[in-house]
Amino acid sequence: xxxxxxxxxxxxxxxxxxxxxxxxARMKVKILQWHAVASWTWDAQDxxxxxxxxxxxxxxxxxxxxxxxxxxIWGACNHAFHxxxxxxxxxxxxxxxxxxxxxREWQFKG
Amino acid sequence: xxxxxxxxxxxxxxxxxxxxxDLVGGAGDLSVGPRLAPAVADLCARGLATLVRDYxxxxxxxxxxNNAVKTFWQKFHPYNNSSAVERIKFCVQExxxxxxxxxxxxxxxxxxxxxxxxxxVLVHTLQSYxxxxxxxxxxxxxxxxxxxPRYQLMVSSVLLxxxxxxxxxxxxxxxxxxxxxxxxxxxxxxxxxQLASHEFSGGSNVSAWDSKMDIDSQETVISESxxxxxxxxxxxxxxxxxxxxxxxxxxxxxAIIWLLKSKVHxxxxxxxxxxxxxxxxxxxxxxxxxxxxxxxxxxxDSVDYESESSGLKSPLASRPSSFPGIGVPSEALLRWxxxxxxxxxxxxQDLRIGKLFEIIVDYPESSPAIEDLKQCLEYTGQHxxxxxxxxxxxxxxxxxxxASTNDILHQYVSTIKALRSIDPTxxxxxxxxxxxxDYLRGRKxxxxxxxxxxxxxxxxxxxxxxxxxxxxxxxxxxxAENQENADYDDHTNMDEKQAWLNSESWEPDPVxxxxxxxxxxxxxxxxxxxxxxxxxxxxxxxxxxxxMLAEKLLSKSDFDIDSDIRTLELLKIHFGESSMQKCEIMxxxxxxxxxxxxxxxxxxxxxxxxxxxxEEAEMSHDVLDATIISSNFWPPIQTEDLTVxxxxxxxxxxxxxxxxxxxxxxxxxxxxxxxxxxxxxxxxDRSMQFTVVPVHAAIIMRFQENxxxxxxxxxxxxxxxxxxxxxxxxxxxxxxxxTESVGADVDDHIFTVVDSMSDVNKNSIVNESSEAFQMNExxxxxxxxxxxxxLKKEMTVYEKFIxxxxxxxxxxxxxxxxxxxxxxCAEPSYDKSLQQLQGFLSGLVSDEKLEMxxxxxxxxx
Numbered sequence: 009x010x011x012x013x014x015x016x017x018x019x020x021x022x023x024x025x026x027x028x029x030x031x032x033a034r035m036k037v038k039i040l041q042w043h044a045v046a047s048w049t050w051d052a053q054d055x056x057x058x059x060x061x062x063x064x065x066x067x068x069x070x071x072x073x074x075x076x077x078x079x080x081i082w083g084a085c086n087h088a089f090h091x092x093x094x095x096x097x098x099x100x101x102x103x104x105x106x107x108x109x110x111x112r113e114w115q116f117k118g
Numbered sequence: 119x120x121x122x123x124x125x126x127x128x129x130x131x132x133x134x135x136x137x138x139x140d141l142v143g144g145a146g147d148l149s150v151g152p153r154l155a156p157a158v159a160d161l162c163a164r165g166l167a168t169l170v171r172d173y174x175x176x177x178x179x180x181x182x183x184n185n186a187v188k189t190f191w192q193k194f195h196p197y198n199n200s201s202a203v204e205r206i207k208f209c210v211q212e213x214x215x216x217x218x219x220x221x222x223x224x225x226x227x228x229x230x231x232x233x234x235x236x237x238x239v240l241v242h243t244l245q246s247y248x249x250x251x252x253x254x255x256x257x258x259x260x261x262x263x264x265x266x267p268r269y270q271l272m273v274s275s276v277l278l279x280x281x282x283x284x285x286x287x288x289x290x291x292x293x294x295x296x297x298x299x300x301x302x303x304x305x306x307x308x309x310x311x312q313l314a315s316h317e318f319s320g321g322s323n324v325s326a327w328d329s330k331m332d333i334d335s336q337e338t339v340i341s342e343s344x345x346x347x348x349x350x351x352x353x354x355x356x357x358x359x360x361x362x363x364x365x366x367x368x369x370x371x372x373a374i375i376w377l378l379k380s381k382v383h384x385x386x387x388x389x390x391x392x393x394x395x396x397x398x399x400x401x402x403x404x405x406x407x408x409x410x411x412x413x414x415x416x417x418x419d420s421v422d423y424e425s426e427s428s429g430l431k432s433p434l435a436s437r438p439s440s441f442p443g444i445g446v447p448s449e450a451l452l453r454w455x456x457x458x459x460x461x462x463x464x465x466x467q468d469l470r471i472g473k474l475f476e477i478i479v480d481y482p483e484s485s486p487a488i489e490d491l492k493q494c495l496e497y498t499g500q501h502x503x504x505x506x507x508x509x510x511x512x513x514x515x516x517x518x519x520x521a522s523t524n525d526i527l528h529q530y531v532s533t534i535k536a537l538r539s540i541d542p543t544x545x546x547x548x549x550x551x552x553x554x555x556d557y558l559r560g561r562k563x564x565x566x567x568x569x570x571x572x573x574x575x576x577x578x579x580x581x582x583x584x585x586x587x588x589x590x591x592x593x594x595x596x597x598a599e600n601q602e603n604a605d606y607d608d609h610t611n612m613d614e615k616q617a618w619l620n621s622e623s624w625e626p627d628p629v630x631x632x633x634x635x636x637x638x639x640x641x642x643x644x645x646x647x648x649x650x651x652x653x654x655x656x657x658x659x660x661x662x663x664x665x666m667l668a669e670k671l672l673s674k675s676d677f678d679i680d681s682d683i684r685t686l687e688l689l690k691i692h693f694g695e696s697s698m699q700k701c702e703i704m705x706x707x708x709x710x711x712x713x714x715x716x717x718x719x720x721x722x723x724x725x726x727x728x729x730x731x732x733e734e735a736e737m738s739h740d741v742l743d744a745t746i747i748s749s750n751f752w753p754p755i756q757t758e759d760l761t762v763x764x765x766x767x768x769x770x771x772x773x774x775x776x777x778x779x780x781x782x783x784x785x786x787x788x789x790x791x792x793x794x795x796x797x798x799x800x801x802x803d804r805s806m807q808f809t810v811v812p813v814h815a816a817i818i819m820r821f822q823e824n825x826x827x828x829x830x831x832x833x834x835x836x837x838x839x840x841x842x843x844x845x846x847x848x849x850x851x852x853x854x855x856x857t858e859s860v861g862a863d864v865d866d867h868i869f870t871v872v873d874s875m876s877d878v879n880k881n882s883i884v885n886e887s888s889e890a891f892q893m894n895e896x897x898x899x900x901x902x903x904x905x906x907x908x909l910k911k912e913m914t915v916y917e918k919f920i921x922x923x924x925x926x927x928x929x930x931x932x933x934x935x936x937x938x939x940x941x942x943c944a945e946p947s948y949d950k951s952l953q954q955l956q957g958f959l960s961g962l963v964s965d966e967k968l969e970m971x972x973x974x975x976x977x978x979x
Contacts, residue, residue: 035799035800035801035821035822035825035871036799036800036822037797037798037799037800037815037818037819037821037822038797038798038799038800039741039766039795039796039797039815040741040796040797040798040807041675041741041743041794041795041796042741042742042743042766042769042793042795042796042812042815043674043675043743043744043745043793043794043795043796044742044743044744044745044770044773044788044789044790044792044793044812045672045744045745045747045788045789045792045793046744046745046746046747046774046786046787046788046789047746047747047748047749047752047786047787047789048746048747048748048749048777048781048784048785048786048787049749049784049785049787050783050784050785051783051784051785052783063750065748065749065750066748066750066751072699072702072703073703073706074703074748074750074751075710075748075784076710076781080783082783
């Protein structure tokens with residue numbers, strides 16, 4: 009540490025008067041626009057919906073567009089389904105609806 | 119009457135012979151006539167009338183042959199005896215055949231008319247005797263009436279037997295020259311008239327009336343050319359009177375047809391942008407019909423006069439039936455008119471068919487030529503000629519290795535359009551299109567080219583009026599409209615009356631139609647359908663389109679996709695909504711991205727405003743845009759690791775974080791190697807702007823920290839393989855931004871920033887030339903894996919199955935492998951075609967995993 013300090017100081021001293029000699033200043037890149045590409049994914053543990061067997065990143069059989077139009081929903085048991093799929097399931101149950109995966113009572117995760 | 123002794127008969131015969139000799143050989147002295155009567159009467163009374171007649175005719179024949187015919191042919195000797203080359207010299211002489219011909223004809227006709235008078239003398243004598251005989255109710259041979267026809271027959275047979283071979287030729291030259299003369303005369307006066315109007319088609323009745331009106335209006339022209347026609351008429355009449363009727367007719371009709379042909383060629387030429395049929399028709403009425411009209415009128419008069427003296431007429435002679443006035447064109451003229459028009463149609467049609475390839479090459483401009491051809495074909499019905507000739511020229515000129523697929527496709531589209539206008543039923547198109555389609559199926563880039571043609575119509579329908587023919591989108595557009603119309607038609611079809619009308623307007627297929635193919639499916643010719651039929655299935659086309667669309671969308675730096683949406687809508691109409699579903703999601707992703715971007719940006723800006731002191735952030739979040747895709751619906755995308763500079767990385771993760779906040783629980787996964795970057799390099803004395811891919815940006819940004827890097831360290835820094843780096847960095851060296859030098863290690867190159875202007879100038883010339891190439895190479899590296907690669911990827915699933923089968927069975931044929939896979943592969947189900955399997959297997963063979971022997975595959979040992 010003690011040996012290091014003087015060297016750094018010396019470097020600083022030598023650089024301060026003549027900034028132009030700094031290699032950094034030679035060329036600058038200015039980004040005008042960076043058009044990037046990304047893909048989105050539902051942050052679910054599973055790949056496919058347990059009801060319709062379609063990919064979570066796709067959409068349920070009734071939908072045309074994935075993403076906002078066909079969202080996922082998590083239950084209290086942490087199982088995820090397409091919203092449309094689980095709604096259909098829940099509505100078709102006469103008694104209290106159960107999670108199709110674990111048979112616990114289905115509760116939407118708050 | 120009782121018979122005298124034979125001496126009396128001999129006396130009469132001797133007297134008759136002497137008198138005949140005097141009459142025939144005499145120099146126009148007809149006074150012997152009356153003296154002939156007693157001898158003839160005596161001989162006839164003895165039943166020797168036929169002998170009298172035969173002797174008399176024989177005498178005439180001898181004289182005619184020896185004097186008139188000889189001198190007549192002598193006039194043509196110089197021509198007949200000359201060689202072919204010398205004959206041309208004769209033809210060049212202005213007055214050559216005309217002078218000789220007219221004088222010779224005049225002479226011989228003079229002689230003939232004298233002889234006719236002689237014949238008449240005998241006829242009269244015989245007639246008076248016959249009258250007497252009839253009064254006394256005696257039988258007598260009716261020789262008088264047959265004498266004149268026999269004489270005419272004699273004259274023509276004598277002439278025809280002595281006819282030199284070249285005489286028809288002379289006649290031909292004569293008529294040609296005369297007609298040309300007439301043509302120039304008429305052209306000079308009829309120019310205004312010709313330009314006045316083009317009338318198209320119409321039945322022969324209409325044209326007949328037109329011709330009549332023309333004849334009326336051009337009375338002045340007739341008087342100018344009257345002399346000319348009169349001269350010709352005289353010659354024709356003389357020739358006819360000599361029994362050359364059919365030969366004469368042949369000559370002048372061939373001359374007319376020759377002239378017509380040359381006229382058609384002259385008018386039609388190599389210019390396809392003007393219709394010529396109207397002009398040709400006009401010309402037919404202006405020149406040859408005028409000529410024929412005048413000639414027939416002239417001859418009509420003389421024929422009437424002639425028919426009194428000569429009963430003999432060739433059945434081929436086109437004697438006009440009647441000429442009550444100038445008003446109604448005679449039947450002969452009408453027949454001529456139709457004949458000439460047919461010939462004109464045929465000539466023009468042959469000419470156009472021969473050049474059909476060129477015509478179709480510049481189709482939209484050459485539509486007048488196509489229109490002409492259509493009319494010609496309607497008249498002549500020689501469609502099969504067109505098909506044969508066009509197919510052979512296609513084979514020879516288009517379907518060769520040298521022609522690019524694009525050109526072939528464009529030509530195909532033009533062909534479809536052109537032939538569609540010629541023949542709306544599409545029968546001939548089917549025949550012509552088949553070789554093109556077959557050929558295109560053998561080319562690998564056909565699908566790609568077709569899709570490019572589809573998507574390149576970004577200009578919309580207003581921009582490309584000039585090259586609208588090349589724009590398939592236009593076609594799609596029109597199809598869309600047509601389909602709407604068709605739907606409308608369908609509604610009205612409900613109406614029974616309408617259905618009845620439709621059924622009444624039914625027309626059978628042309629004779630050339632292939633009976634194997636029903637007429638139902640050739641009702642509508644739609645270009646896109648034909649294009650798809652080249653590929654085989656629409657799925658392939660849609661798939662290719664999806665890949666190209668993905669590539670296009672990913673390289674976009676803005677979210678302007680209006681034209682793509684339009685294209686997609688049109689494709690949807692054609693291919694159905696469900697097959698375009700994925701493409702629609704892709705476009706929807708872009709629309710969503712735009713919205714999400716602005717959402718995220720505004721929220722990011724707000725946080726920056728609240729958190730002051732963030733100014734030192736090198737880049738504002740303004741510069742970042744992101745296309746967020748639903749990766750399941752996009753074609754497989756080649757991802758490559760890339761370490762972007764920390765500042766950019768920070769920006770990206772900020773963006774992703776914000777996305778996660780807005781769209782919980784969705785997450786963003788960056789595909790850092792994709793996208794576009796606009797950047798500006800700032801040097802001390804200059805600055806340059808570039809639009810590059812992220813890898814290039816990542817590379818050049820590293821040179822801010824350090825002006826020179828070795829390729830190995832740079833590669834590890836950026837996180838890409840060295841060879842890939844070396845390839846990518848070529849972009850910057852070619853721009854003169856970096857220079858390359860070999861370092862200590864041969865494999866390790868050193869790249870340094872070029873910072874002085876002079877260095878740049880030094881390199882700039884070289885660079886400019888390589889720039890285009892570099893860009894091309896860049897574009898060639900697509901981020902989307904091609905359809906073939908996709909297929910290969912899909913097929914690898916079955917590789918294990920195939921290997922397993924082959925270990926069990928030893929060797930299997932292609933068919934057997936295909937069928938077995940179809941039977942047993944349920945998960946994932948096997949849906950590939952035989953060709954696809956074959957392609958994959960040959961790939962395995964070239965990878966030395968399999969071996970192919972005698973048409974069956976086995977494992978490589």
